Amino acid sequence: MLRRHSFRCVFCAVLAAIAYFLMFGSPQRAAAQAPVSFINDVAPIFKENCFACHDAKKKSGKYDMTSYEKLMAGGANGEPIAPGKPQESEFHELMVTKDQRRMPPRDKGEAVPKEKADVIARWIKEGAKLDAGIDPKADIVKELRVRWKAPAPPKVYPFPTIVNALAFTPDAKQIVVGGHHEITVWTVETGKLAKRMHTRAERAYGMAFLPDGKLVVAGGRPGQEGDVRVYDILTAKGKTEDGVEVLDGVNDKAVMLKQLLDVEDSVLCLAVSPDGKTLAAGGCDRAVRIWDLSGGIAAAKLEQTVENHADWVLGCALTSDGKYLVTAGRDKTAKVWDLKAKESVVTFPEHQQIVYGVAVKADGSLGFSVGADKQLRTWNPKGEGKQVKNAGGHGDEIFKVAFNPKQPMLATSSADKSVRLWNSDTLAAGKTLAGLNDFVFAVAFSADGALVAGGSYDGGVAVWKVADGAPVKVFNASPGIVTKDPEPKKK
Numbered sequence: 124m125l126r127r128h129s130f131r132c133v134f135c136a137v138l139a140a141i142a143y144f145l146m147f148g149s150p151q152r153a154a155a156q157a158p159v160s161f162i163n164d165v166a167p168i169f170k171e172n173c174f175a176c177h178d179a180k181k182k183s184g185k186y187d188m189t190s191y192e193k194l195m196a197g198g199a200n201g202e203p204i205a206p207g208k209p210q211e212s213e214f215h216e217l218m219v220t221k222d223q224r225r226m227p228p229r230d231k232g233e234a235v236p237k238e239k240a241d242v243i244a245r246w247i248k249e250g251a252k253l254d255a256g257i258d259p260k261a262d263i264v265k266e267l268r269v270r271w272k273a274p275a276p277p278k279v280y281p282f283p284t285i286v287n288a289l290a291f292t293p294d295a296k297q298i299v300v301g302g303h304h305e306i307t308v309w310t311v312e313t314g315k316l317a318k319r320m321h322t323r324a325e326r327a328y329g330m331a332f333l334p335d336g337k338l339v340v341a342g343g344r345p346g347q348e349g350d351v352r353v354y355d356i357l358t359a360k361g362k363t364e365d366g367v368e369v370l371d372g373v374n375d376k377a378v379m380l381k382q383l384l385d386v387e388d389s390v391l392c393l394a395v396s397p398d399g400k401t402l403a404a405g406g407c408d409r410a411v412r413i414w415d416l417s418g419g420i421a422a423a424k425l426e427q428t429v430e431n432h433a434d435w436v437l438g439c440a441l442t443s444d445g446k447y448l449v450t451a452g453r454d455k456t457a458k459v460w461d462l463k464a465k466e467s468v469v470t471f472p473e474h475q476q477i478v479y480g481v482a483v484k485a486d487g488s489l490g491f492s493v494g495a496d497k498q499l500r501t502w503n504p505k506g507e508g509k510q511v512k513n514a515g516g517h518g519d520e521i522f523k524v525a526f527n528p529k530q531p532m533l534a535t536s537s538a539d540k541s542v543r544l545w546n547s548d549t550l551a552a553g554k555t556l557a558g559l560n561d562f563v564f565a566v567a568f569s570a571d572g573a574l575v576a577g578g579s580y581d582g583g584v585a586v587w588k589v590a591d592g593a594p595v596k597v598f599n600a601s602p603g604i605v606t607k608d609p610e611p612k613k614k
């Protein structure tokens with residue numbers, strides 16, 4: 124999952140850079156020479172080229188550049204910027220120098236492109252000022268994030284969306300899918316687009332309906348921001364475009380009911396206890412946050428922040444009593460956290476490769492995990508972290524494991540393009556569900572446990588009946604896209 128989507132990100136970044144250049148990089152614009160704005164023109168260059176080493180955590184050369192005040196104060200060598208005099212500013216000199224000591228350091232990265240270094244020089248020449256209305260102590264990363272405006276999703280998708288998350292509506296008649304800056308709703312029976320809801324997040328990585336019918340979504344913009352938000356996607360009213368209802372989940376307060384989290388990188392997983400009272404979400408900042416929702420969404424309370432992994436948290440699950448949190452980590456372990464005692468109780472190390480997904484039996488008696496080792500493994504969450512069974516698995520990496528809410532049944536989804544059902548008591552493998560043509564990143568059961576759906580890297584969504592594995596519908600969840608049939612097998 125992580126390899127391939129980072130490739131896609133690089134591609135998008137290049138496209139975005141070209142588009143940006145075409146719009147703003149033209150000579151006509153440069154000729155206009157409006158004064159340089161620190162927050163709009165200068166800060167993004169620092170963020171891209173300098174903050175990796177000069178943020179509050181790393182402070183290379185004892186230099187933190189992430190607030191205007193600290194930027195101007197400098198590091199071990201004192202003030203690096205002489206307002207009005209770029210040529211006398213160590214700061215600028217370090218960026219354009221031909222000497223060995225350059226910033227970023229020669230062995231660590233490319234030089235700042237000349238046109239960007241020129242923007243910095245011009246800003247210093249104009250007095251190295253901060254824009255009016257910004258606190259010199261404000262965190263620049265946060266200021267940039269606040270200013271960022273979510274683009275509207277494409278009307279017709281030029282590329283298929285990557286389905287990282289999906290959920291059945293409570294009545295199981297529709298399926299909700301994460302798109303590009305939106306959440307889309309599709310009718311199961313017909314595979315037709317029924318509703319679109321714009322979101323600030325570029326991607327959704329986890330979603331679940333609460334008992335009151337509100338949808339919680341975890342997601343973000345890779346490397347830029349992460350969020351957890353609660354939406355009314357079922358009953359809020361939008362406008363109709365081309366026969367499809369469109370909701371504004373960015374600005375409309377009747378749609379986007381509550382923002383629970385705002386962090387600096389994607390939130391990758393989400394779990395709700397069956398009674399809807401406890402919510403867990405974790406991601407790239409290695410933390411899992413736990414909210415108490417017993418007073419309703421409006422009164423949602425952040426209870427604790429669990430830091431139990433050495434790397435991204437990729438999956439999470441809660442026991443039905445809300446007492447234990449089970450997590451999957453890029454640090455190659457699955458872990459159990461006691462939410463009452465606030466301590467780590469079990470580490471399951473057996474995968475020895477990235478653990479992508481976890482599930483736990485409602486009573487907390489058995490934990491399940493899947494990962495890059497292609498295995499579904501079970502273990503005792505209250506024991507010593509010893510494996511109970513290696514159930515076997517798929518022909519390739521396994522990304523998710525989900526519990527059927529009504530029967531002792533698990534579903535796993537894999538890079539081998541299939542979803543597989545398992546008996547969660549005996550761990551006997553059940554049906555293998557085919558129909559998707561790419562990595563299956565997402566899997567979910569309907570609330571009545573009768574249907575299971577998988578979502579794949581190429582935008583594919585498939586719905587099957589769990590009773591006999593019969594396909595109900597396969598469609599592409601990228602609005603407007605014309606999909607090619609899979610290439611025929613070479614003889």
Ligand code: HEC
Nearest residue numbers: 172173176183184186197198199200201203214226227231
């Ligand atoms: C890969 C890490 C890295 C990146 C990226 C980086 N720096 Fe540095 N920077 C360092 C290290 C390490 C030092 C301390 C050693 C030194 O001063 O040469 C330093 C020191 C400095 C100093 C001197 C601080 C002082 O008072 O001693 C300045 C000024 C500076 N960097 C500016 C920048 C700017 C501007 C950028 C972005 C265009 C940048 N750096 C990007 C690693 C980095």
